[in-house]
Amino acid sequence: MSKKATIIVHSGDLDKVMSAFIIGLGALSMGMDVFMYFTFWGLERLKKGKLDKAPLSRMNMFGLGRWMISRKMKKAGVASLDKMLEDFVELGGKILACDMTMEIMGVNKENLRDDVISDYCGVGTYIKEAMESDLTLFI
Amino acid sequence: MAEIKVDCINETCPVPLVETRKAIRKASPGDVLEIRGTHPASRKEIPMAVESMGLDLLGIEEEDGVWLIRIRK
Numbered sequence: 001m002s003k004k005a006t007i008i009v010h011s012g013d014l015d016k017v018m019s020a021f022i023i024g025l026g027a028l029s030m031g032m033d034v035f036m037y038f039t040f041w042g043l044e045r046l047k048k049g050k051l052d053k054a055p056l057s058r059m060n061m062f063g064l065g066r067w068m069i070s071r072k073m074k075k076a077g078v079a080s081l082d083k084m085l086e087d088f089v090e091l092g093g094k095i096l097a098c099d100m101t102m103e104i105m106g107v108n109k110e111n112l113r114d115d116v117i118s119d120y121c122g123v124g125t126y127i128k129e130a131m132e133s134d135l136t137l138f139i
Numbered sequence: 140m141a142e143i144k145v146d147c148i149n150e151t152c153p154v155p156l157v158e159t160r161k162a163i164r165k166a167s168p169g170d171v172l173e174i175r176g177t178h179p180a181s182r183k184e185i186p187m188a189v190e191s192m193g194l195d196l197l198g199i200e201e202e203d204g205v206w207l208i209r210i211r212k
Contacts, residue, residue, distance in 0.1 A: 030156075
């Protein structure tokens with residue numbers, strides 16, 4: 001049986017969401033099964049058209065820092081978040097959305113990227129996956 | 140047995156690893172994959188992925204900063 005990685009994406013900050021996807025893609029590439037569980041501010045990134053519409057966790061400077069980092073990343077040839085999400089799904093990674101966050105933030109499936117979300121679930125699903133995981137992260 | 144070429148020249152982390160994994164998934168058992176790239180860490184990490192998936196690493200060559208990794212699925 002494949003090894004498993006479970007990543008909670010709690011932050012909606014651009015840099016942290018990118019790190020989460022890079023780790024998720026790395027784990028998939030190494031042959032692991034990967035679950036990314038989006039909750040709280042992380043869920044914001046699964047709203048339609050909002051994947052990369054996020055500030056940096058530090059040095060955002062009202063968007064100036066974000067603009068500079070985005071430019072440097074483009075120059076260095078770093079893949080965009082859209083591409084990372086596409087690759088993640090293509091490699092069989094699972095995107096899970098926290099239904100409790102949806103309720104408290106007034107988000108419904110119509111607002112979210114339902115095309116990439118494989119399930120809407122609660123903490124029990126995360127714990128079940130985490131118990132069987134070889135790697136779990138909270139980002 | 141097909142020979143599949145993957146070009147990752149000038150790509151950075153984690154693209155070479157991801158493109159390799161995508162090609163492995165699409166390949167049939169016995170197919171040979173040739174991955175070419177320039178990202179130094181991926182030269183070490185692709186063989187790690189090959190090992191963890193239990194595939195055959197056929198060889199690694201490097202010339203003028205471009206490495207070539209051959210894998211059999």
